[in-house]
Amino acid sequence: MKTLEEQLDAAGLQVFGCCEPLSTYGPEMLQNSPLLQDFTPAEADILGASMLLVKAEPGQALIREGESGDWMMLILKGTVDITKRLDPPAGVAATGEGNGDGDAVRAEETVSRVAVVRSGAALGDMSMLDSEPRYATCTAIEAVEAGVWGRHEIALLIRDHPGVGAKLLVKITQMMAQRLRNTSNQLVKLLRAR
Structure with missing residues (x-):
């Protein structure tokens, strides 16, 4: 099994060691981040010490x-664009006809913006928990710093700081539940509009 650093390197991300204490990012980080809102500065610093900086x-x-x-990852500085590939409309798939160079003609890929997020946002939590492929692409709009946890690092956090580790898992679960609730509400609105 690859280490977290090896996984990040394979993803094209350079690791710059461990994060600084999260309290150094200012009180706004703790107040505005859905993930960190219930953590004290001391608890947030424990979280920071358990993360790698990319x-x-x-x-x-x-x-x-x-x-x-x-x-x-937890975005510490910067802005990130979250996009999702969409299937081409019916009838726009590859025709199989060549372009003269032996390449098949393909429909243009459609990409839709899901969100733009800033410091304090958590990304990749679903795949970390369920090992399923990533749902969307997250691209830096401006220079970004992010703290990263792997499953192993969270397990060590739970072992060494059980209260902080349990609190982190509860916050991740709450964030995912809120996203599911928001998605369900959007789906109901779309169905009612039909």
């Missing part, structure tokens, strides 16, 4: 749709 330049993918990964 940086990304504008245009660089942090997470790629369809890839696997058992890690998640």
Whole structure:
């Protein structure tokens, strides 16, 4: 099994050691981050010590749709675009006809923006928990710093700081439940509009 650093390297992300204490990112980080809202500065610093720091330049993918990964990240600085590939409309698939170079003609891939997120946002939590392929692509809009946890690092956090580790898992679960609730509400609105 690959280490977290090896996984991040394979994803094209450079690791810059461990994160600084999260309290150094200011009280706004703890107040505005859905993941960190219930943590004290001391607890947040324990979280920071358990994370690796990665940086990304504008245009660089942090997470790629369809890839696997058992890690998640917390955006510490910067802005990230979250996009999802959409299937082409019926009848727009590859025709099988060549373009003269032996290449099949393909429909243009459609990409839809899901969200734009800023510091304090958590990304990749679903795949970290269920090992399923990444749902969307997350690309740095501006320079980004992010703290990263893998499953192994969270297990060590739970072992060494059980209260903080349990609190982190509860917050991740709450965030995922809120996303599911929001998605369900959007689906109901779409169905009612038909």
